[in-house]
Amino acid sequence: xxxxxxxxxxxxxxxxxxxxxxxxxxxxxxxxxxxxxxxxxxxxxxxxxxxxxxxxxxxxxxxxxxxxxxxxxxxxxxxxxxxxxxxxxxxxxxxxxxxxxxxxxxxxxxxxxxxxxxxxxxxxxxxxxxxxxxxxxxxxxxxxxxxxxxxxxxxxxxxxxxxxxxxxxxxxxxxxxxxxxxxxxxxxxxxxxxxxxxxxxxxxxxxxxxxxxxxxxxxxxxxxxxxxxxxxxxxxxxxxxxxxxxxxxxxxxxxxxxxxxxxxxxxxxxxxxxxxxxxxxxxxxxxxxxxxxxxxxxxxxxxxxxxxxxxxxxxxxxxxxxxxxxxxxxxxxxxxxxxxxxxxxxxxxxxxxxxxxxxxxxxxxxxxxxxxxxxxxxxxxxxxxxxxxxxxxxxxxxxxxxxxxxxxxxxxxxxxxxxx
Amino acid sequence: xxxxxxxxxxxxxxxxxxxxxxxxxxxxxxxxxxxxxxxxxxxxxxxxxxxxxxxxxxxxxxxxxxxxxxxxxxxxxxxxxxxxxxxxxxxxxxxxxxxxxxxxxxxxxxxxxxxxxxxxxxxxxxxxxxxxxxxxxxxxxxxxxxxxxxxxxxxx
Numbered sequence: 001x002x003x004x005x006x007x008x009x010x011x012x013x014x015x016x017x018x019x020x021x022x023x024x025x026x027x028x029x030x031x032x033x034x035x036x037x038x039x040x041x042x043x044x045x046x047x048x049x050x051x052x053x054x055x056x057x058x059x060x061x062x063x064x065x066x067x068x069x070x071x072x073x074x075x076x077x078x079x080x081x082x083x084x085x086x087x088x089x090x091x092x093x094x095x096x097x098x099x100x101x102x103x104x105x106x107x108x109x110x111x112x113x114x115x116x117x118x119x120x121x122x123x124x125x126x127x128x129x130x131x132x133x134x135x136x137x138x139x140x141x142x143x144x145x146x147x148x149x150x151x152x153x154x155x156x157x158x159x160x161x162x163x164x165x166x167x168x169x170x171x172x173x174x175x176x177x178x179x180x181x182x183x184x185x186x187x188x189x190x191x192x193x194x195x196x197x198x199x200x201x202x203x204x205x206x207x208x209x210x211x212x213x214x215x216x217x218x219x220x221x222x223x224x225x226x227x228x229x230x231x232x233x234x235x236x237x238x239x240x241x242x243x244x245x246x247x248x249x250x251x252x253x254x255x256x257x258x259x260x261x262x263x264x265x266x267x268x269x270x271x272x273x274x275x276x277x278x279x280x281x282x283x284x285x286x287x288x289x290x291x292x293x294x295x296x297x298x299x300x301x302x303x304x305x306x307x308x309x310x311x312x313x314x315x316x317x318x319x320x321x322x323x324x325x326x327x328x329x330x331x332x333x334x335x336x337x338x339x340x341x342x343x344x345x346x347x348x349x350x351x352x353x354x355x356x357x358x359x360x361x362x363x364x365x366x367x368x369x370x371x372x373x374x375x376x377x378x379x380x381x382x383x384x385x386x387x388x389x390x391x392x393x394x395x396x397x398x399x400x401x402x403x404x405x406x407x408x409x410x411x412x413x414x415x416x417x418x419x420x
Numbered sequence: 421x422x423x424x425x426x427x428x429x430x431x432x433x434x435x436x437x438x439x440x441x442x443x444x445x446x447x448x449x450x451x452x453x454x455x456x457x458x459x460x461x462x463x464x465x466x467x468x469x470x471x472x473x474x475x476x477x478x479x480x481x482x483x484x485x486x487x488x489x490x491x492x493x494x495x496x497x498x499x500x501x502x503x504x505x506x507x508x509x510x511x512x513x514x515x516x517x518x519x520x521x522x523x524x525x526x527x528x529x530x531x532x533x534x535x536x537x538x539x540x541x542x543x544x545x546x547x548x549x550x551x552x553x554x555x556x557x558x559x560x561x562x563x564x565x566x567x568x569x570x571x572x573x574x575x576x
Contacts, residue, residue, distance in 0.1 A: 356485035358461075358484075358485040362545060
């Protein structure tokens with residue numbers, strides 16, 4: 001029986017070709033609507049390489065049990081694998097302590113955990129939460145709910161037409177009433193890489209903690225939470241070659257220890273009596289109930305996989321692909337990129353003149369090209385740009401030039417069918 | 421691409437490009453706003469219904485994809501001059517067409533609206549086509565707002 005991940009021999013993928021790496025993703029070798037699949041919806045969810053799928057099978061076929069409570073062998077294996085995954089995730093983001101990495105269902109749950117555990121304790125009437133104009137609904141709605149309950153205010157760092165945050169008035173915004181700043185590292189709708197270091201620096205100069213939604217950054221660039229200086233960093237497994245139902249909230253120990261638990265139940269307590277309960281330490285305090293063990297173990301494997309290729313190498317590859325795709329799209333008449341920030345990652349949102357993005361999505365799908373069409377759970381971004389929706393192609397390192405050719409060919413078909 | 425040609429037929433593209441009865445109907449005595457929160461399509465359907473229960477005038481405005489816009493445009497053309505009952509029959513027939521329960525070769529009152537038959541093969545686009553009819557139904561029932569999701573779901 002294979003031992004848990006931490007003892008595994010690491011494979012060197014740093015020299016493996018991108019074509020070889022692409023072949024490691026079984027889902028990509030299929031046909032969709034009689035065309036080879038060109039999967040360009042990675043910002044919604046990325047695909048899993050065989051070794052991550054194998055890890056799920058490894059867990060389910062020989063090592064499944066509950067964690068942190070059994071005296072038997074399988075429980076010990078499951079616990080070792082689960083805790084080992086936490087250690088790997090902590091190393092991946094250079095967290096100072098692995099106990100600061102809390103397993104959650106995904107980014108949304110991680111943000112809700114902070115809105116609850118931090119917000120309910122430290123935010124009161126008249127206080128302010130600051131978020132950016134580029135946020136996903138998951139970094140807006142939990143704060144709106146908190147503000148409504150507490151009588152607090154939600155303020156927004158504005159953006160310009162290119163989709164870049166405008167920090168000119170940030171210092172004035174960050175007054176004594178601000179209890180937390182929430183900002184995404186990379187915009188899911190437009191791909192803008194936000195100046196989070198600068199935002200963190202300015203917030204910290206006023207002792208305001210910062211939560212970074214890293215869902216769209218962690219699959220595409222090296223992330224070092226200590227270098228960033230963030231107080232909370234949240235991300236989802238299924239956008240970084242892992243399975244759904246697992247994500248990570250990293251938080252600074254001092255804050256996590258002061259925060260209230262998010263949910264009550266088993267594993268998050270040290271003792272329970274009718275007089276009251278004593279909570280377990282971080283991270284267990286925030287992991288009530290049986291966690292998504294298999295998904296966590298597979299996320300540990302996904303992190304190994306990404307590390308084996310190298311995040312720097314992935315970032316370079318995707319920058320090349322994004323530049324190529326953007327140039328190709330811009331060459332086509334009547335196609336307008338939406339979101340033209342100087343610093344971007346992975347995402348190419350666009351509009352075809354005279355054609356609604358949903359029609360673009362349907363026609364591309366008929367040719368096996370998977371993109372997203374809609375508001376991308378970022379309606380305020382769409383409102384700010386005066387549009388209802390965009391078509392969005394989002395790239396991963398396993399995409400290639402042919403995928404971009406297919407996207408361009410699909411756009412030609414759209415233009416032909418609509419006569420634009 | 422052949423099936424896309426079948427889906428996006430000339431008549432649909434034409435109504436998308438030059439929607440008929442497009443704009444606000446100032447003297448409407450029935451109207452409703454229909455929203456598809458999943459994709460952001462949003463239309464208002466207006467009607468002037470006479471004392472005799474005949475739809476004398478109808479119009480729509482709003483934004484959405486080619487399927488929803490063409491369906492709205494062709495629907496307004498089709499229902500003008502019809503009674504409330506006849507319009508409701510069409511709403512129901514169109515819903516059945518979109519869910520594969522109405523064969524266009526059988527008797528129906530949809531006329532050219534059967535060009536949308538291909539949409540029934542694309543589950544993720546069915547609500548685009550149904551939205552204008554769903555909104556018309558709400559307007560005729562005196563309901564001013566309706567959604568394609570939740571308890572209003574026309575296919576639920």
